[in-house]
Amino acid sequence: MNKLDGVRAVLFDLDGTFADTAPDLARALNRVRAERGLPPLPPEIARPWTSSGARGLLKAGFNITPDDKDYGDLRERFLDFYEKELCVDTRIFDGVPEVIAKLRARKAPWGIVTNKGKRFTEPLLRLLAVDHLAACAVSGDSTKHIKPHPAPLLLAASLVSLPPAACLYVGDDLRDAQAARAAGMRFAAAGWGYLGEGGDPGTWGADAVLARPHEILELLF
Numbered sequence: 307m308n309k310l311d312g313v314r315a316v317l318f319d320l321d322g323t324f325a326d327t328a329p330d331l332a333r334a335l336n337r338v339r340a341e342r343g344l345p346p347l348p349p350e351i352a353r354p355w356t357s358s359g360a361r362g363l364l365k366a367g368f369n370i371t372p373d374d375k376d377y378g379d380l381r382e383r384f385l386d387f388y389e390k391e392l393c394v395d396t397r398i399f400d401g402v403p404e405v406i407a408k409l410r411a412r413k414a415p416w417g418i419v420t421n422k423g424k425r426f427t428e429p430l431l432r433l434l435a436v437d438h439l440a441a442c443a444v445s446g447d448s449t450k451h452i453k454p455h456p457a458p459l460l461l462a463a464s465l466v467s468l469p470p471a472a473c474l475y476v477g478d479d480l481r482d483a484q485a486a487r488a489a490g491m492r493f494a495a496a497g498w499g500y501l502g503e504g505g506d507p508g509t510w511g512a513d514a515v516l517a518r519p520h521e522i523l524e525l526l527f
Contacts, residue, residue: 307524310474310492310513315441315466316409316522317459317491319477320420320427321356322499324402325434328356329395334388335367338380354502357479359421360384362502385426392426393433399498401519406439408523415466417442419459419475419485421452441466454484459491474513476522480504483512494525 318324321331332352339347347367355362360381364370370377409416417440420427424445431437442465449457463470475486478499486493495507495515507515514525 307514307521309527310525312472313474313492313526314472315415315417315463315468315474316405316526317417317419317442317462317466317473317475318402319357319475319479319482319496319499320418320422320430321359322478322501323399323476323482323496324418325396325398325430327396327430328353328500330391330393331356331363331388333391333394334384335363337387338384339367341383354500357500357502357504389426392430396430396434398434398436399519405519405522406436408527410439412527414526415441415468417444417462417466419444419453419462421446421458421481423447453479454481454488456485456489459485459489463489463491474522474525476516478507480510483507483510487511494522 321327332349335352336346352363352366355366361372364380368380406416422445424447427443427445431443442462444458444462446452449461451457459475460470463473470490474492474494476494476496478496478501483493492513495510495512497507497515497517501507
């Protein structure tokens with residue numbers, strides 16, 4: 307694997323890259339389905355939509371889009387259920403704790419950039435016991451725009467006091483690749499993630515497609 311010269315910080319997408327949040331998100335979705343007399347959606351159907359957040363999961367669960375009149379009410383109900391059981395079965399992906407430990411040992415900052423709102427991101431990172439370790443945590447409402455707009459990644463670069471070109475962004479969705487390119491960052495696709503609507507990560511123009519988190523270190527050191 308070719309090393310990425312000049313990279314001094316690693317930024318992670320949250321859902322499907324840093325942590326496996328799919329079980330708790332699927333539970334919230336199924337609570338909304340139950341209220342409407344629908345059977346649970348099997349995890350294997352919900353999981354690929356997880357990186358698309360509420361929009362993707364509500365599409366999977368109700369075949370509904372933000373243009374539908376019921377979307378707003380369903381979304382709020384879904385998010386309320388999720389907030390109450392935010393970190394029941396959510397786990398950091400195997401291998402990621404070792405990666406962040408080695409980054410810290412090398413004095414390389416790391417952080418989170420997600421489209422998830424602050425009301426979920428900040429308590430979730432606390433519950434996962436990593437909030438004090440991250441150099442930054444940029445949420446979907448930290449800037450006026452969400453990914454694939456570059457604004458969240460540019461904010462993260464400023465928070466770690468590095469130019470965008472010195473940062474590697476790791477994500478599991480096509481929007482992550484698009485945001486990284488627009489921000490002037492290097493990008494690695496998280497092959498262990500949900501890889502939902504974006505299709506084959508090999509077509510995203512990534513600097514690398516990774517099978518396991520430890521391969522991040524091979525790109526840097």
